Amino acid sequence: MTTNGFSAPLFTPGALPPGKDKHHIVVLEGIHASMPSFDFPHTIDIYPRTTPAEVAERIKDATIVIACVVPVTPHDMDKAPHLGILAVMAVGIQWVDKQDCARRGVTVTKCPGGNVDAVTEHFLGLYFAARKRIVEVHNATTKTNEWLEKGTLTKMWPSGPPMGCRQETLGIMGYGTLGTRLETLAKSVGFGEVLVSERKNASTVRPGRASFDEVLKRATVIGVCLPKDHDTIDLIGETELRMMRKDALVVNIARGGIVNERALATALKEGWIAGAATDVLETEPGGPGTSPLIPDVAKGEDEVPNLTISSHIAWFTQSTIQNYQRLLKEGIEGWVNGTLQQSADKVHKVVVVHNGRVWN
The missing domain is CATH 3.40.50.720 (NAD(P)-binding Rossmann-like Domain)
Incomplete structure (x- = not known):
């Protein structure tokens, strides 16, 4: 050498x-x-x-x-x-x-x-799909007679109409290239407020940021776009999900395992939060039975409600x-x-x- x-x-x-x-x-x-x-x-x-x-x-x-x-x-x-x-x-x-x-x-x-442009644009797609329940509405329309019989599918939101962008407060977790681009896009489509999260358990809060707990409590949409590392695995688990608003969404465009999948499945089944969308899973490729978020319905397992999943395709x-x-x-x-x-x-x-x- x-x-x-x-x-x-x-x-x-x-x-x-x-x-x-x-x-x-x-x-x-x-x-x-x-x-x-x-x-x-x-x-x-x-x-x-x-x-x-x-x-x-x-x-x-x-x-x-x-x-x-x-x-x-x-x-x-x-x-x-x-x-x-x-x-x-x-x-x-x-x-x-x-x-x-x-x-x-x-x-x-x-x-x-x-992949910055592609992934942040996909965030918007997942956000709208989750908030407007586009996949569920599609399935109800194409696989059932519910719309024909009831004349409307608005009752798919039992708590009332969903929020529009102007009512949303976006909480960004991860403020690198993805996070900064996401902030720009969110403001461009009219999000009412954007909060940038400080690191979890940080002793001080940097200017222009909000504490991790404050973001969890205030945000109506959590955008997860930070790297997966030893200190971000299970960053959002049961404790964090229970802190969120009942009308909140979690959208993960980062890596599987940052949001604990079992805790998220429970949160959606029990209504702790309003919905979630993810482009990533802890085990990939995924399919029925590979994740708590994808139960094997053929074996009698219940589906996870108010959840949209794409196949790690945000970059494409x-x-x-x-x-x-x-x-x-x-x-x-x-x-x-x-x-x-x-x-x-x-x-x-x-x-x-x-x-x-x-x-x-």
Whole structure:
């Protein structure tokens, strides 16, 4: 190991293994998006899907691995002696063991900000679906005679008409790129008030923010858009759900497990809150019986009421795919060309781990 003129150690980014004249790329989840073209000599294996048990065998000869959701663990990397870069075609990388990658000299990149517009727009879709119960109304209209017999479906709101945007108070949990964009969109569509939550259990409240408990008690819509980490798992559980208004909605566009699924199912069944919508689940892909939010009706389990679920699809737009392809290409080619680190304290924005250092 040598140095490169900066303070960080150099693990020879882009170097080919002895006896090899091309890089070998392994794509573990090709179903999500087409790969960009890469402007360096390489071979490539693209697998539509990969289970955790298949990762080690598939990456054993790779110098470059492209992943998305399926974890590439330290155990998997033990079987891949030539691995130089793990490129994650996503924004969230909670599953990556950054310290282990730094120790190995494996570069890690991601696609920061690539899906912001898409995900925050999807929040609005989920909000309107939940508040206006669009899925339930559709099902009642297409699968029953209720509208024909009763002449109206307004009684699906037993407590009276739902709020419109001007009556809503949005509480944003997570004020990074997603949260700030969500604030802009919410104000644009006419939300009456926007509260930005301070961290849970924080000793002080920063200017422009409201305490975590105040947001829970005042908000009519909780927007969850913060990263999943050790201190955000079960951020919203039974205690927090019981603190909320009975007319409140919870909309999760972040990661499964930040809102405790069993507690949320109970809250909806017992009417602690008015409704919820989520694009993410703790176990994905999901289906009947995989989550407390998706009971297996065929086995006699009761459905969770006033709940809308989409299949981790919030990111999926043309612009997101283009952003991901561009950022993926920039990260991998930057590693191959040795240009990801631009100075002693500056790296390309896609970099998470590089030259033996965790950058973000």
